[in-house]
Amino acid sequence: xxxxxxxxxxxxxxxxxxxxxxxxxQLALEGAKVAICGRSRERLxxxxxxxxxxxxxxxxxxxxxxxxxxxxxxxxxEKTVSHFGQxxxxxxxxxxxxxxxxxxxxxxxxxxxxxxxxxxxxHLVRAALPHLRQSDAAxxxxxxxxxxKQPIQGLLLSNVMRPAVIGLTKTLSQELxxxxxxxxxxxxxxxxxxxxxxxxxxxxxxxxxxxxEEMAKITAGIPxxxxxEPEEFGRVAAFLVSPAASFITGTMxxxxxxxYAGLL
Ligand code: NAD
Numbered sequence: 001x002x003x004x005x006x007x008x009x010x011x012x013x014x015x016x017x018x019x020x021x022x023x024x025x026q027l028a029l030e031g032a033k034v035a036i037c038g039r040s041r042e043r044l045x046x047x048x049x050x051x052x053x054x055x056x057x058x059x060x061x062x063x064x065x066x067x068x069x070x071x072x073x074x075x076x077x078e079k080t081v082s083h084f085g086q087x088x089x090x091x092x093x094x095x096x097x098x099x100x101x102x103x104x105x106x107x108x109x110x111x112x113x114x115x116x117x118x119x120x121x122x123h124l125v126r127a128a129l130p131h132l133r134q135s136d137a138a139x140x141x142x143x144x145x146x147x148x149k150q151p152i153q154g155l156l157l158s159n160v161m162r163p164a165v166i167g168l169t170k171t172l173s174q175e176l177x178x179x180x181x182x183x184x185x186x187x188x189x190x191x192x193x194x195x196x197x198x199x200x201x202x203x204x205x206x207x208x209x210x211x212x213e214e215m216a217k218i219t220a221g222i223p224x225x226x227x228x229e230p231e232e233f234g235r236v237a238a239f240l241v242s243p244a245a246s247f248i249t250g251t252m253x254x255x256x257x258x259x260y261a262g263l264l
Contacts, residue, residue, distance in 0.1 A: 004243030006031035018193035022234030173250035189256025223258030
């Protein structure tokens with residue numbers, strides 16, 4: 001199936017590694033022009049290089065941007081448009097908020113998580129909208145987490161902030177449908193990225209166990225008995241933002257190997 005992504009312009013936030021990188025990579029492989037961002041110049045350049053090596057130099061660019069800073073986010077959008085001449089697809093993403101329980105989480109961490117997880121999406125969509133309104137294949141995808149449907153132990157801030165992003169995603173899908181802008185979310189389950197290694201290291205410290213033991217506990221609870229590979233997420237992301245998914249909007253899609261146990 002042709003996803004219809006050839007020469008579409010996509011911006012993927014926080015994409016020098018992990019899920020963002022996997023989405024950017026799949027879009028580039030499908031023929032899209034892709035702009036990514038990350039905070040560290042070194043990691044960003046390495047990611048851009050990797051994507052360029054696999055696809056082509058002219059189709060990939062990257063900018064050093066912190067998605068918490070709305071001025072930087074606005075520059076990311078404007079630089080992408082001046083580089084590629086248009087903007088069709090936006091994928092929002094950011095690092096995950098830190099682990100912790102209610103007792104261990106201070107007010108400063110609450111505020112930081114609000115800016116990192118929710119407001120970064122608000123800034124990006126606000127900056128991108130004027131350009132998306134000019135596209136005939138406009139699409140926004142928010143990367144959230146299954147924690148939005150089913151709280152994850154020890155991830156209080158994710159459990160609280162992700163549902164807010166889902167609320168935003170659904171509302172945007174309704175408000176922007178008249179402009180023919182589709183808005184969806186992917187709720188990833190456990191996927192083997194650097195972030196996951198970090199989380200499991202935290203759990204191992206808390207539980208006095210090893211990383212391998214924590215990994216085994218998790219995969220035992222996933223019906224498919226393994227974590228996802230980032231590429232499995234990337235393929236779904238590329239489909240959802242593509243013209244091939246032209247009648248899908250307002251959908252919150254789990255990519256979780258069956259982990260979420262609810263009916264809907
Ligand atoms: P990761 O840590 O592997 O990658 C995150 C990327 O975001 C990195 O490139 C990092 O440099 C960049 N980044 C972080 N903070 C940034 C900022 N303020 N500005 C710009 N760039 C920034 O993480 P991941 O596993 O790819 O997860 C991505 C998101 O998806 C996170 O919010 C995570 O909580 C969520 N998530 C991940 C999983 C999983 O199993 N991997 C599951 C559910 C949800």
